[in-house]
Amino acid sequence: MKPEPATAELTTAGLATAEPATAGPHFWQGSFIDDEEAARRLAELPELAARVLAEPLSTELVLDACHRLADALGTPAGPVRTRLLAVLTDGGTAPAEASATLAEIADAIARPALERKLRRELGGLRPERLTRPDARETTFEAWAPVGLLVHIAPGNAAAVAPLTVVEGLLTGNLNVLKTSSGDTPLAQHLLAELAAADPTGALARRIVVLRFSSARTEWLRLLCEPADTVAVWGGEEAVRSVAGLVPAGCRLVEWGHRISFAYLTRDAWSDGATLDALAADVCRFEQQACSSPQVVYLDTEDDDEVFSFAERFAAHLADASAEVPRPELEPAEHAEITTTELIARLEEHLGLTRVIAAEDGSWRVLADTRPALAASPLNRSVWVKPLPRASVLAVLRPMRRYLQTAAIGGGRADVARLSRAVLAAGVLRVTPVGGMLDGYHGEPHDGVYALQRYSRRVSVRADEAFATTACLDDLAAPAAIPAAPGGPLLDKAGVQERLRTLAPDHAHLYFRSGGSTGAPALSVFTNADYDTQMRAAADGLLAAGFDPARDRAANLFYCGGMYGSFISFFSILERLNATQLPLAAGPDHAATAEALVTHGADTVFGMPSYLWQLFHAESAVLRAYGGIRKVFYGGEHFTAEQRRVLTEEFGVQLIRSAAYGSTDLGPLGYQCTHTEGSVHHVLTGLHTLEILDPEADRPVAAGEPGRLVFTSRTRAGQRLERYQIGDLGRAVDGVCPCGSHTPRIELLGRYGDVVRIGTYFLNVRRFIAVAEERLGYRGELQLVLDSGDGRERIAVRLDERYAPDPTAAHAAFLAAIPELGSATAEGLLTCTVETAATTAFERTPTSGKLRTVIDRRRTTA
Template structure:
């Protein structure tokens, strides 16, 4: 395939390339809607459509307006992650239609399977999330959160605006990955590819954009294909840019820099030089030489991290020449076993890659080797080269860094470690990787020296071309170069309970849930398939509604969830500066409440007394008083027992002001008791969540009862009809279904967690735009008894409102000799009247009264001590319904 440029700047594409693009278009009739794929007449991808030169020129003139319009819509990081994660499996699967379409557009000298697999690996959620965390500190870096919860200051990473990417030729993965980095930072991205490149970047970006039905991604992607002679196009492309990323040598950077407007950030990804450094022990080790040969031969030294010079920790010229001869033998053996790409049997110049080298490369190889051979007569050099010119080792007694002509050509030079900084520092702007071979102590000492000399990364020899997700490139993080760190300082009094400033401005929009509904059994079965790399933290549920279930988390996901729960507590009125908190959740047996809220308080920077729930109420009360606790975290049933067991001491102390509870509910009557008798001012949910999914909702200062805001940056929520798999009517109670978007190695979509709730319409008085819902109990709280459905919450309401009951209440179901039996067990107090409560239930619950009148059910009320009620052994949570009929 060849491309020529006429004097007028227009490009002529050969018949071969036209046929390739036409074939791609025919295979791609459904991939991009009616627009089809890239063609010879429409080689540019502009915000979701393929267009020709004339239209591209017209749109370039209006690029500033297009950028402003695109930036008017917020791009959620999750939108980018979801699209990339959906594309990645297609790139990894050679049988996938997307794989076939893209492979057809790759250059002939590329291995399609290997290149697409590399891209698929980098575009997976795991790698991109790790990159975000490492470079920008969070998987959602664009949200204005408090870096210190104790201050009303909000910070975020914001896009610079528009990034112009000037891609290098013949590097198929660089351009699309640079656009993905720009998208992760939230920018509009305009990419220029070479006129000699295929249309692979355009097609790949079109595939990615097609995976976002909202069109937000497409609005931020423009890919243009034009030659350097079109200077006017380059000028128009750079004029509205806030950052220009350019790959290439100094000449390429200078050519682009001329078009960069004042104040625009120029991000240079220029050519770099790397070197290997071997100590005396290492250069005599055959394994070290084999590893060095791997670094030299891999990618034919075309990568910036490829070693061009091998330095030896010596001043002895004889050792340099001896090592060069030994290393030449290693290169010869490797080349014989695996000749360079492009080698042909019977070709005397097999290792020379024939047509893959241009005349300039050939000239540089010949000249460098010839000059080195001439200097042998002066005793300065010694050259060891293959007869077929497939490799060459050039020993040189002079230490200064010398660029290699590449293609398995390497210099060997002496450089005592004490002279490393002085010798290499003059070339510091060009240095990149130092591959070091030596002892553990050598590695530590030489790493510091190499970094001081100007290297930006250090690796072991043999791993110079290896990389990891989120690794700095040329000494900087790419995502930070494409972002701005922004801050908002707010009035502490007015924003004390605002954890995320964005929640006041706009709702979070995440990809719509899809797929089948999942129950607890399906989720448990999926847990068995979670890889060990993603199962770093194991939790058991409390088991209050059945056998304890296992939940698995990565530490990254756990950290994300704990930060979310911390933001929810701020919204609920927790004060990390003034509150002194006793963590009284249950601990042990892989139960997560105590550990989780220890982590939450740690992230809030709040004062914490990690006491945990225990049977010695006196010792717990003593600790609360001695250490000045003002705030209690715990299960309602435990806190209720503690407060009443140590009533006199805690009332005399009088320092308790806040209670944040979880796992159960304090009834309105119980909350009145806490406030009237113990002086507690705030009683709110610490969080609403599940062991499987983590925090799902939070209360604000305007919330009461079971009303919560959704953690909309983590989850999407549906409310489905109780009996059918369709949305519940507006305002009606239904099954709560959650889809989480922040879990590594797990797909927890459309999880029916067993709770009932209803949507709360309208915007909350607190100002947050996060959706609200009201909990209406668990599906297990509604039981079928004697042909009727009875609700535990109805019994609680009747006991409080008509019977004056203040304590806990539990329903026990069993079978008598003749009919079913329902026993309401209530916590005994001085005024408890079991028979009176029985009459209240029969009078106020028509279905219960009918079941008794029809002789289908026996009903009794028993007063028992609170400790006698049936509870989960792990969490201490009260079991609202105990069904012994099964």
């Protein structure tokens, strides 16, 4: 983003407008109005602020609208870009400059840029939510808006005005922007387009843009008196005039004049490429930006070296100037340049200065033997001065209030040492030569983060009744969840196809699925996306009853082969600041049990099938220990009988899902202390959920089962929209007894749980329920499907440790599952029951998850 102007004066020139005669010059909450209406509404500004600020603003809403506008600005012949280009060019802006301005704004408000800004400045993508910065404590903190935020923008930097309002919106404020009466009405029209990009109208209610001269002090007074913060862009006189109107207790944010310079060591000033880059910086934006070089300092005390360098640099500046068209100067600018050059030429007779200037006056180099910092008259005018490095602090520190950027040219050690010196003197930014006007998304502005200046850090300290509450807002009201996008549904094959075109900067972290429902699939995250997801899952774990202040957790998920469960829960526990034993699942159950006992683990995380094996393989040790109080599982479910055994025989007090998620989408839901079975809250901060009819692409009726379709909203690279995850579920009505307004779903299994065999559809979960309810079975169950001579075969595999007599089990299944009994009686299907050791059950090699259905018909057909 182009830095702020070096000469940001509040102009009182006449109005230049591209608006139709019927439109007013001011934009007020979605409408263009005239002076008379603006004056009336200004008098009611305090009441307006109270009404608007009573409604919280979701940061995600701002990101979505900015994303839509950025896309529109980037569409060459699109209507939005066409309209805004006309606003600029009709106001006197050259077409090339107008196009560059819109490109600059589009880049600054693109979603990746704003997300990076939010993460850097406010710590995350939802800074307005009251969350626990330390999960061990029930203290909630958030960034709250300052309230009524008044922006007084400069008259000579078109992008500054709308972008400062975007910053105000990201922080949830009611924004009133004053633009110069001599500026183009770009800010009004661009912010009107931004408001139109938000279908809820919430952004429009928070935007007011007034276009008037600073000579209208009564209007300025009406703006400033009710303000909570006033941000003013301009020189000392402009800031002083506004400061006199700001009431006591109102925060004044000054974005004032700054001066920047280049500092060259001997090696750097002898390098032609360095001088070319420096000359380009001088010509860019006619030095109108605060980060433009106005002085070139040389690391020398020799006056002759200063004059010699000035001669050589003048040649480079002449070449650079010839390549960049020079705009016409205003009379005041021309007069200032003439006066400065004339005085310097007079001082040549004293041996103090030397002036090298273009014959046509298009550029000038002013060599001066005195090191004191001096502002140049801009417009390709630059001072050259000596400043030995030992004198940097003494010479520059008196001007520390005005210093901004220093470009340092030299060796690596020179850059390191000189950076420390100029920063100590008051400089705010250090850049390479040739990059003074470049920046990066999330860069501090004049030594501070703008979003923090437009916010308040607030806190709520609660008692232990809130131990399982991760976000206080969830207890207050339902969160606003953006609607799912339109378009076709996405399946796993579509996700894998999209990976072929994924940009490298969006692919930081690679995971593979466990492969329990097919071939392992790849999923890719940025590091920032992964962090956001792990923090959301960590919040869900708090709700499930995990206590990071007291619990000692053993991570027993599977690890290796790019499988993500162990790594993810390591990250989740780390973000909770919890005590953890990263053991991972392994075949040596004795060693694992010994580690649990030795290190006092009282909480275990893992797959149910692995944990079930561990508890039984080392039952004597773990029963004697009796210290495992909590079990958090993922990927599968414990049956009711297995839960009973863990509770009654091993002393486990809490058994709960650690998370509902997938490798492709990450965490999707969480359990709370009041959810039972397969019911989960949806992580609506990450995803939008649709529940669609199993047979058609339409929403199901309330409470009816259907296909779960997720749209991930916080993925920078691998954006997954309307992704069919392969699960079935239904919405659970009402507010959860835990008090959270976050919606809930009941998981009803996967598509693969239902198989067609012998012309009938059979659900593996029905077999599990029959075994548990009628046979008292507590082990694992697996269906093996195969082809036979004229009929298909289904084998029900049971754990021999808990299996009843196979004949009795066979009869129970035929009696309790009518479809199975009918297919067998009709000769369409052969059903058998077999018992086996748990080691004979087939599992996915990566995750260790039990394969509940093994269909061998595909390989024998």
